[in-house]
Amino acid sequence: MELSKGDYNHEVNNIICDEAINVPGYDPSIQLQLGEERRALLKADLFILPFIVLCFCFLQFDRTNIGNALTDTLRKDIHVDNSDINLAQTLFTVGFVITELPFNMISRYIGAERFLPVTMFLWGIATWSQIFMKDPSGLCAARFFIGALEGGYIPSIALYISKLYTNQELALRYAIFWGSNSFAGILGGPLSIGLLSLGGRGGLHGWQWLFLIEGSLTCFLGVVMYLYLPHSPASPKSFFGKSYNIFTDREATILITRAIKNDPTKGMRYGKPVLPSHILETFMDWRLYGHIVAALLSMVMISPMNTYAPSIIKSLGFTSLQANGLNSVGSACALVLSVTLAFSSDKLGERGFHIAVGYLWGAAGLLWLALAADGVSKWVLYGGVVWTQMGMGSAQAISAAWLTAKMEDHKRPVALAAYVMSIQLANFPGNVLFQTQDAPRYTHGLIIAASCVIAAAVVILFWKLLYRVFDNGDRGVEAKTTVIELGR
Template identity: 80%
Template sequence: MDHPKEDVKHETDNITDDEPITVPGYDPNIESTRTESRKAILKADLYLLPFIVLCFCFLQFDRTNISNALTSTFAADLHINNSHINLAQTLFTVGFVITELPFNMISRYIGTERFLPVTMFLWGIATWSQIFVRNASGLYAIRFFIGALEGGYIPSFALYISKFYTHRELALRYAIFWASNSFAGILGGPLAIGLLSLNGRGGLKGWQWLFLIEGSLTCFLGVVMYFYLPHSAATPKHIFGKSYTIFTPREASILTTRVIKDDPTKGLRYGKPVLLAHILETFADWRLYGHLVAAFLSMVMISPMNTYAPSIIKSLGFTSLQANGLNSVGSACALVFSVSLAFSSDKLRERGVHIAVGYLWGAAGLLWLALAANGVDKWILYGGVVWTQMGMGSAQAINAAWLTAKMEDHKRPVALAAYVMSIQLANFPGNQLFRTQDAPRYRHGLIIAASCAIAAAVVILVWKVLYRLFDGKDQGVRVLSSVEVGNSRTEGSDKA
């Protein structure tokens, strides 16, 4: 298709550089068959993604296990109520947001595979240290430090994943990555049942066993991560004087080359730090803000539902153990829904409508739970919980993939950090939605959260229109390489 002259100049300015691309494994002359490419991608899918998902699961365990603890004697033992829990969760978010951007910049510079294992080991220590908490003040302090140590984890891993996949393959992989929330929800309930049942063993309460075991496993996984994750597809890992690599030299070259050809800015920025000028340039980019606002509004529901869903289910007439078990069902449904939505988005090469569908699905569940008549069967109300959990966060991976495609590589670390920060900032109003006086249904908070999710869908659809009008008819950074080399074709380009 034809490009206006001024657009071509702007786009080529973004990607041209006098320096050659010197990324390990990059070979512009390599020719690979479709079978070879699929085999290399499958290897990344099988060797890297499952382990990354496992690591993310433990992040989710450690940030949400307080909800499982609340179904035991945790609140009574610490003499706290919903207001104290809400403040503790707010302080967790403050810590998370404060370190999000600087930790992501550090991780980008020294390597995700080197930096994140250290922070994971440290927050694992902080997690099991919660067994020593005796009052609200101690809870506030420890939740703040856990949040601070987890900052940068999500955008850093998102950038790490993008080393191995092209933009049009990212939505599904990001969905699998973000589906760790669902995996954690599926596993967290049964795990909590087992750990809480240890109440009284070794002189520890059930909630203390919960924090101790999950925190210790997090520390162990941090150590394993340090030795397992490769620096890149083509860079061997050196352990105790020996080196190993997951990919063969040809597989590494295929993966690296196809990613850089898809987005040349990744090659031009390889090994270079994020500068202050890049931060300012990113926040001056109008494209960023639709994604941030939509993410913020859609995620207001997350924190209160993660914290109180087991308690809401319990209030319907189920036991504590049943509530923790039933809470896993929504997570299993969310896993299927979010991955299916992302698969459809990649397959159809469409982003905006898919994101809006995810947001509206969650809003429908919130309204179902809030507006159901008093005295309705408990299983009908439980259905509203499950429907809400299916929609919560179901479109965030697609939104992140869309944002990634729209940002040049020097803006990408900042943009992804800002994106995750916007999600975390939603916890501030979210943590205040469910008040003790509104228990057990929390109708007022549910309606507010639903309204925010609907507004998020409107914002993302408006941004879809703006991209079509003012930003290359939905094309992302990946298409810029075609402009530079004089290729007028737009085949394979991402739609919005």
């Protein structure tokens, strides 16, 4: 088929020569033996992903343990009401958003494995420092600093993961990573029961023990993270002249080469900073906006549900300890749903419909909880809480993987930061959605949240149509980018 001049230029612009790729471990001439690729991939799955999940669990503990603390005597001890709590959570979001992009740019340049352990150690200090809170001002200050220090963590780790896998494998791995929210929810309830029960010991309230122990563990994990995560599969950490690597040289070469062969843009700016022109170029890319608008609308529900779900469950007639324990069930179900959706999405190579299913699942739970008759059993209402928690964020990993695949690698740090920022910006309307006068069911807030989630599903399906017409359907940049080997 003869190409027009415009088509020719387009094709040339999307061809990358091996000579232009200078990444340690990259070897386009490698010949694989049977089972080698599978074993290298399994090693990344077993030695990198679980540790990243553990670290993200503590980020989630430290950002949501305020909900567990509210079932204890926190309100009375520091004299706060819903308005104070909503303001504190809003300031948390402000801190998170303003550091998201700059922290992600720093992380991209010096390495997530170097920068993020430092921020993790510092937000651990901010978390346990909450034991000194005496009034609403102290709560607001603490939440702001925790949010600011957590900024950049999620997109930086997502970018770190993307270097290990092909674009077609990312939805499942991102779902496991984002599943840390669910793991934290599963573990957070029982953990909070134990920590809150320490109230009175050492002169501390239960909520003070909760913040002290979880914050201290976060600090410890930040140190371990710095020592453990390699710079890349082919670039191990070195200490006192000795280095240790999780991967053999051949395993590292296999992982790096297969990821770059799948998407050659991953090899073009290795070790180089994000430039201002890249930020502008990313925000001028139309593909970004469907994902961030849908993410914002779909996540309006997450902040109020994370904060008030234990209190809602308690209002149904359960004790504080029972409410914290029952709050874990929805997180366990959410983990199953998110991983199932992501596995199906990767297997079928389809993104948009899977995202819409996850969104609408959460909307159904919100409407269930909001519209159930007043006289129904407490277990029926509790079912609505669980169903809502199942859908919360269940499709965000698929959308992030889709966005990652659609963006060239120099745009990915900014695009991922913008995506996570949009999720956090949803906290602004979310933090004022549940008002004291609407307690304990918060019916009006639930209906508004459900409407936003349904709108998000419409947006993502419309974007799927645009991709179908203008941008190779559900496929990413690998569909239009070729790597050639000089001399062959």
